Amino acid sequence: MEPAKTARALARVPLPVTHAAYRVQQATLHYPLRALQGVLRRLARQGGEADTAHIAQAQARYVALLKQEIDNVEAGHYGAELLFQLPMADYARGLPRLLSEMPALFKRYRAGDWRSLPEGVELSRYPAYYRRTFHWQRDGYLSRRSAELYDLGVELVFTGSGDVMRRQVIPPIAQALAGPCRGPACKILDVACGTGRTLLQLARTFPEHDLYGLDLSPYYLQVAREVLAEAPNVSLVAENAEAMPFRDQHFDVVTSTFLFHELPRAARRAVLREMFRVLRPGGTVVIEDSVQRSDAPELAFFLGRFPEELHEPFYADYLQDDLQTVMREVGFEVEGEAPAFMAKVVTGRRPSAET
Ligand SMILES: C[S@@+](CC[C@H](N)C(=O)[O-])C[C@H]1O[C@@H](n2cnc3c(N)ncnc32)[C@H](O)[C@@H]1O
Structure with missing residues (x-):
């Protein structure tokens, strides 16, 4: 639905119903994407599973984010229609395409191959730090294909909270x-x-x-x-x-x-x-x-595994800068x-x- 129509429809719905619908939407994304992440990590043979204490600490921050979102809407910082604007149909269509990238992505991850960038791109136009396959994604930031899959990839990594x-x-x-x-x-x-x-x-x-x-x-x-x-x-x-x-x-x-x-x-x-x-x-x-x-010392486990699993070579330095x-x-x-x-x-x- 167009945002203006969503806004008009939401104006007729009591706030608690809007909030409940929002929580259902996020749960529908969060739990399946978390399960999918687990499967992909096992297929990639990425070690270091989070234990229940780590997961509970991250989960508490996730729940706080959703509460903050509702507080923001109630405070009038943005309209409730923004809570329902994810292009779900596009993402559902894009998922098979994203998953079809995984075997090659795992291969780059295991080989530590961050240099395979598309031919025909004039690499000298970009700084050296940029010329890499960030997130192990095909082509780094240097192709239309990568751009088309990026947003869904972010939602997968952050279980629907990007x-x-x-x-x-x-x-x-x-x-x-x-x-x-x-x-x-x-x-x-x-x-x-x-x-x-x-x-x-x-x-x-x-x-x-x-x-x-x-x-x-x-x-x-x-x-x-x-x-x-x-x-x-x-x-x-x-x-x-x-x-x-x-x-x-x-x-x-x-x-x-x-x-x-x-x-x-x-x-x-x-x-x-x-x-x-x-x-x-x-x-x-x-x-x-x-x-x-x-x-967030309680997130140390997740912050520690992020840079290697997602090829983020400057992340460790960022963490302390x-x-x-x-x-x-x-x-x-x-x-x-x-x-x-x-x-x-x-x-x-x-x-x-x-x-
Ligand atoms: C992790 S993405 C974040 C993109 C977006 N802001 C978002 O919220 O999804 C990082 C972005 O930074 C861009 N980028 C990296 N280095 C840059 C630079 N030196 N100048 C401009 N953009 C840069 C990349 O092309 C990429 O789009």
Whole structure:
């Protein structure tokens, strides 16, 4: 159903019924995807099964995320229709295709082969750290096929909570947009927007503002253009976030979901410096990424096995490179941090008066 129709239908339904329907939807995703993950891990011969204590600790954070989601809707940060916007039919159609990738993916994993990238791509256009099969996925970020399977892959890894986690950037952005912006519409930039899932939800929540997405992969942006076809207020550009093609102080809000754990230390800083540069004084930065080691010692088991199983070579370093500290290093004032299951959302501000 179209989002506007879903919103009208939900307006006629009592809130507890909406919440119950949402919980049923998430359970319908969570338990089968968790079981499928278990099967795939055994087929891949990935060791280190989680024990019941580990699972219970992760589960508690998952339950807290769903509660947060309902609180966000009740607080009016976003509409209940966002809770029901996953393209389920597309994902159901995509699942056989994703599963057909698994034998080759397991082979890359076992051989440690992170170099097999598609022929015909001009690799010199991309930084060395990017030229790899992230997540062991075929072609890394460098093909249309990879882009088409990416969102479903994320939902498989996070048992149906990928978009739920992404939505957690909306409350601090809504709060920022309650204040004045530079122009008649506020300008919001999503750095490393990938296939546009975060932008889609921002576009539905803030149709009156101007949204921009930047990503290094032209293939992921092709899919983002389709995902965002109904959102006239979004512009996309294929560029490196370490050198963004935007004027100084151009944006009122800059955000990013799940980028920083994929960058080496120097690039992490370079991107944050760029985010600072393009944000206006007084503007808000909202970064979501994996929890780090000191945030969630109870998740240490899952954080430890993630980088090898999903080819994330910079993740171990990210875990100990405290995001808040790096944000302060480049000049941001950090205003808050909130957990979001396996992730966290850090909010900051570019100081209004700079010396
Ligand atoms: C894990 S994905 C996250 C994508 C999206 N934000 C999401 O929530 O799904 C990381 C994204 O970062 C992009 N990326 C990595 N390094 C980049 C860089 N230096 N500049 C711009 N984009 C980059 C990749 O192309 C990919 O789309």
